[in-house]
Amino acid sequence: MATGRDDFVIAIRSAFLKKKDKQKFSLLTLVFLSIFVIVLSNFNFKAIKFIKLGINEVIYRSSFIASIPENKIKELFSEIKSHMELHESQQQEIVKIENSEQLKLQNEFLTAENKKLRELIDESINSEEVFAKVLLDKDSPYLKSVVLNKGTKDKVKIGMAVIDDIYLVGQIIEVNYSNSRALLLSDLNSKIPSVLEPDDIQAVVSGTGNNFGIIEHTQLDYKEGFENKEIVVYTSGLGGIFKPGIPIGKIDQSSEGKINFFSDFTQLNYIKIVSYNFGEEK
């Protein structure tokens, strides 16, 4: 029994401490070093911050270059898929075009009316936009985020909204000198104050880690009014980060309470980083 325990101890000691010919460091040293790095990355000292920024800058750029072949394969897959679905999508587009002219006129009237009403209550929303390219789009099982090619030098700040076309796709969570990281709405850690229309119900849209969102922190019987209706989810503007009315997604009858995001997060290429100033005349 004692011999067995000795063997175990010898094997463990040998595994952690013994260096092979070509190994410059023992495993134990590196394990301790990685624990040290984890602890250190938790502190927000200026020196650590700068080192982190430097590492991020170099690795994001290198990763962008290394991802070129994979991105090409992705593009190829997406092109093949769009060719296969060409007829079906064309039929859908025809219906959309027919409806769009009416919607455009209605939209113009509502926008003008909305502007007038905001002027009456002395409320104005100004926005500053920065256009950015998606550098890295890693559909990681751990964190749903994208790396963008704009950073502090372009006045990007943490918390700014990330918009694809007119749809909200996420929020800036990390800013480096020339790039930044945006957390997508689909991430488990994403929580956006929103409003469910047409019933005007306040809620929080939460990511699930999959390509749909769910509704949280709302009235218990909110589903009762949903029968036979298509629910559109917009930002509510509560919290003062996003302006109210940015479309997020919709809940239809087939989606069983899940929010289908308007934007396809796997196809993001160019996006807008937007900051909103409330109640300031520009």
Add this chain to the structure above:
Amino acid sequence: MSSLNKSTFFKILLSYLPLIMLFFSVFNEFDLNYLKLDYFAFNFVHLLIFFWTLRNPDQLGYLAIFFAGIINDVVIGIPIGISSFCYLILCSVTAYIRNITLSPNFMKDWISLLFTILLINSIQVIILDLIFLIKVDYTNYLINSGFTFLFYPIFFLIFNFLNERISYQTND
């Protein structure tokens, strides 16, 4: 072909291939996600490190694995050091297996891999969820572990072939 085998460049390239694959995959986070298959993900880096540190540790240095972990953390956006720690735990297990094993056996390696990836994914989830308060999807981790385990035989054949070629070239 034979002249190609004997060229120094080819020899060097072959001997550095595991290292190149490691860094290429951490920069890419290669897991065939562009196939857009729901509930399909596997960790190529875990397979790569497990095989090479078990069968031919001279081809994959611990320091390189440590740096690959740092890069992986930055690319996927989790706190720096976690992947390095997990990769080095993987190396510790393989070093232990190497020390207690006289003759390598594929089945034993495969079963050990299952326990090891469950261990390191559990460590990663504990660190992210309980220490850094970052929400993670447990299902995704389980699926990832499952597919990583299932894919091992395929990658074992590929890596084994490569390992034989490297050994042949080195002894040549």
